[in-house]
Amino acid sequence: MKLRKTISTICYGVMLLITMSPVVRAAETPGTLVMETIDRGLVVLKDPSLKGREKSDERRQRLWKEISPIFNFEEMSKRALGQHWKKRSPEEKKEFVELFTNILKDAYIGKTDTYSGEKIVFVKEKQDEKDYASVQTKIITNTGAVVLVEYRMLSNAGKWKIYDVIIEGVSLVNNYRSQFSNILMKSPYEELVQKIKGKTGKEKT
Structure with a gap:
């Protein structure tokens, strides 16, 4: 199972989080944080020195x-590992x-190189509960195609951070959880770690 392999829309949506044009400026809200x-x-x-x-x-x-800084990587990791998270020691969790x-960094940061002026339409911001919110957007590509992107956020000590990205109904975190679960059904946790290290260039020598 290739750990970096996700559907192309998820990659595209995360890339657009970085590159889409801002349309909303308001008080301190989850939506504002995303747009900032x-x-x-x-x-x-747009920095000429970085072209x-x-x-x-x-x-x-x-x-x-x-x-x-806008991502809650611990929460994303916890959800991606699913039921296996509880079994891990503090050192293993870290x-x-x-x-x-x-x-996430290796798989998605390179997608910014493909940006070519896609437009974003802010749909709505919703706070379902005190500590949970979603920022819904609609991306319009240069060919006229529409991609629905939702950023799910969690408030921790008053700070909103993203814990999942939903592209056309497909969850980034759930996608990885499915991959990890398939590996852990057949192999011990240590083997999953070694596979990830190999894919991210973190294999110890």
Whole structure:
């Protein structure tokens, strides 16, 4: 099972989180936080000093620095590992969060290179419960295709962060949980860790 393999719409949606044009500026809300992150990503993408293939690595690192704070990687890791999370020691949990964060970084940050001016339409922001919210958007590509993207957020100590991205009804976190579960049905947890390390270049020598 290839750990980086997800459907193309998920990759596309995460890329658009960084690159889509901002349309909403309001008080401090989950939607505003998403749009402010987009603003900072656009500043990086439009920076003339970061243009060109030779600046690709620097551009991606700068983008990651701008967008990573809005993600709750621990919550995403917990949900991706599912029922197996509870069985892990504190040290194993810490390691898994780091590895899963690297998976997301390696798999998606490169998608920003394909941005070509797609448009975003803010649909709505909804707070289902005190600590949960969603920011729904509609992306219109250059060919006129419409992609529905929802950012699910969780408030921790008053700070809203993304814990999942839903593209056309498909969950990024659930996609990975399915992959991890398939591996853990046949192999011990240690083998899953080794597979992830191999895919992210974190294999110890």
